[in-house]
Amino acid sequence: MEIVQTILIALASFFANPITYFGLLLVYIIASKRVKKERSSFHTRVYRRLADFIVPFWPALLIGLCLSVLLIGVGFVLEWQALAIMMIIMLLLMLTFQIRWLSPSYIIGLTIIALAVIPLTGDYAFIAEYIDIMQLDKLIPILSLLLGLLVIAEGILIQKNGTVYTSPRLERASRGKWIGFHLSERIWFLPLIVFIPDGIIPMFDYWPVLPVAGIELQPLLIPFLIGFKQKVTSSLPGNAIRSAGRQVFILGTALLLLSISSLFIGWIAYIVAGVAIIGREYLWHLARNRDKQGLPMYVEQKEGCTILGVLPGSLAEKLDLKVGETIVKVNGRKVVDETSFYEALQANSAFCKLDVLDYDQEIRFEQGALYDSEHHQLGVLLVKKDVSLSNSVT
Secondary structure: OHHHHHHHHHHHHHHOOHHHHHHHHHHHHHHHHHHHHHHHHHOOOOOOOOHHHHOOHHHHHHHHHHHHHHHHHHOOEOOHHHHHHHHHHHHHHHHOOOHHHOOHHHHHHHHHHHHHHHHHHOOOHHHHHHHHHOOHHHHHHHHHHHHHHHHHHHHHHHHHHOOOOOEEEEEEOOOOOEEEEEEEEEEEEEEEEEEEEEEEEEOOOOOOOOOOOOOEEEEEEEEEEEEEEEEEOOOOHHHHHHHHHHHHHHHHHHHHHHHHHHOOOOOHHHHHHHHHHHHHHHHHHHHHHHHHHOOOOEOOOOOOEEOOEEOOOOHHHHOOOOOOOEEEEEOOEEOOOHHHHHHHHHOOOOEEEEEEEOOOOOEEEEEEEHHHOOOOOOOEEOOOOOOOOOOOEO
């Protein structure tokens, strides 16, 4: 019965945590905003709201389980006071609606800073019990270890899942013309199993991180949120986002190596926190400035129409048309904008033939029956030529 009770407490800790519900609400708000923006740009949504919940679910679950096994193996233990501070900081960052701030670099980095600053205020009774058990200088290196592992997980998630279902949008350029871009805005829920003292599970001697005998542990299942946001205007969204993910992964690897050193030299953990915050902010600005300095990719072309988006389930998806490719002919007619594209498509209302310029600048030919499409259209999203809010789905 005690074992069952321990397991139930662990599960209840996930569903009783306000982060779970605020996180779900935040995802719904993001999804609703995305659908509204897509309808404003194209008079249709590209993906259902449910996609914002489903697409990140399995990758986050897998990464969370792998990290949990690793944390259990090394004997990662947190006092509930430190865990509470981390959850409060996560909640405050969520309330800013700045999704990119839901990075382990900011969440745990600020937690380490808070734990370092609180004792200096002279009023920290709520963590006095914790300091008596383990001392603060042992907690912060352990948190820095968690920081490095989670930043590595963030980099993996961005590379593998951040490129899935990016949202195409339109905006006005400084000269009034429409330009297209892609936005990746995602929140991953990582279920992490961590131990806190005062349970019924004994502390084993072989656990390397916290080999403290004589205390018993309680497992908790906590929701750790990782947020990511990146706008891509001047390149293919997959290339830019994967590049950002690789950079975050490298940052996480460097942080992990430093955090291992902090287990022996405690003050290095403070360097880990500072490098995490400054490094993650630098990488975000680096990606944004690189995109701004490049030439917009999704604009009017002198020849052909660049594909900004492809509707799921449409004929365009069945024909394997890809974002960034250029359609130069429709039914044998050259196309240069949305209007000529639509006119050429209507030349044969039941069938279409396409000349597509691929990423290697080679022409390939695609053809298909329009009545096979759910929308009775091709299902590609193009950049508008005019400044009126016309339908940009063809």
